[in-house]
Each structure stands twice: as C-alpha cells, then as structure tokens.
Amino acid sequence: MKISILTLFPEVVESYLSASILDLAARRNVVEFEVINFRDFAEGKHRDVDDRPFGGGPGMLLMPGPIVRAVERVQEGHGPDTPTVLLTPQGRRFDQGVAEQWSQRSGLILICGRYEGFDERIRDVLQPIEVSAGDYVLAGGEIPALAVTEAVVRLLPGALGHEDSARDDSFAQGILEGPQYTRPREFRGHAVPDVLLSGNHADIAAWRRQQAEQRTQHRRADLWTRHQNQSASDAEE
Secondary structure, X not given: OEEEEEEOOHHHHHHHHOOHHHHHHHHOOOOEEEEEEHHHHOOOOOOOOEEOOOOOOOOOEEOHXXXXXXXXXXXXXXXXXXXXXXXXXXXXXXOHHHHHXXXXXXEEEEEEOEOOXXXXXXXXXXOOEEEEOOOOXXXXXXXXXXXXXXXXXXXXXXXXXXXXXOOXXXXXXXXXXXXXXXXXOEEOOEEOOHHHHOOOHXXXXXXXXXHHHHHHHHXXXXXXXXXXXXXXXXXXX
C-alpha cells in the first residue's frame, strides 16, 4: 500500500511516520509513505497557499490552486481504487469499519487542512471523501491524518509482530476489548484473575469474551445496542 499525506507541515508528519509500528511497516515494505508539501505547488515569489476569505471574516483559507495541483499530481502515482480523503470536522466520523475498508485498497491520499479551512472549490473540483476524527476542532489535519494512517496500516498483513494482534482490538469484533494483564501476578492488592493462570484456553476465551461484552455494555451502550442488532440480523440470515 502507498499512503500519500499532503500538508503544510511535513516535518510534523515525517517525525511520527519514522517511529514505532509505522516505521517498522515501511522497513518491511508493507507500506510506502509519501509526504507532500502544498507550498511546493504554489506560485509567485512568496509561494502563497492561503488568503483572506471573500466577504470578510477571521483567519485565512487555503487557496484552491496549490491544493488542487498538489493532489492531482499525487493522484497520478496511485491506482484508480485509491480514496482521496479530506480531513475536516465537517466529514463523516472515521471508525474501525472505514479503516478496514481502506486497508483493502492499494493506496490512500490524505489532505490536511490548516487555518480556517479550505476554499470550497477544492471540494468542488476534487470531490474527496470527507472524514472527521471527532466532534472537535484542531489547528490542522495532520493529527487526524496520522490517526487514519496508523489505524489502516496496523491492519495490513505483516505490519504487526503477531498476525492476531489486530483481531482482538476494540471495535474489531464490534465491541470493546476486555481487560488484559501481565506480570507481576499481584500489584497493590490487585491480582491477576485465576482463570488467566489456569491454562484452560477455552475458559480463558470465554472469560475474555464475557469481560469484553460487560465492558461494552457499561461504557458504550450505543455500541452494545448496535452489536446486538447485528447479531440478531446475522442469526436471522
């Protein structure tokens, strides 16, 4: 998979891509990263990429010219199945289901906003998929783009040390992940549950499933209801 991230602050993105799972995945040739600076596609002496909004108002908007030129150039290096994604609070909320869908693609193009956002003609011309990291506003799209990148890359075969690591994550099975324990067996009066020390894999699996379901019911009633509805639908089929 090839992931291209377009931004005004490539140093922010590159530093994160060079660490931990993402760096290992790139070294294993599981994924190829490309970081593009919008300013490289700007014109004029000062390489301007933003300007004041028509009609007045605070802040600056990203101009359509540099952004569209940069994205169109990047698109030339991707296959036809590659999603072009605009990171914006106005988009649909990104979730594990979207990550799983995109992990099946040959590439991903992520466009990071800044300042007061995008000139609307960027949307009109590029027709991107608009995605939000949540119902809040950040200074730019770099953090959401990196969150999308990591969520997708860790699902790629060979990205993680163990192939089953992503299978039991929260949301992977439609519910939250249950509690996990490691050494020591007791810490400040809190002991590891006996079932995890029993060696009975069937009992351990049943306990983990029960704990995951309980945690989901208590912490995410909306997720639990959706999971129950899906289970009922699957049973009817």
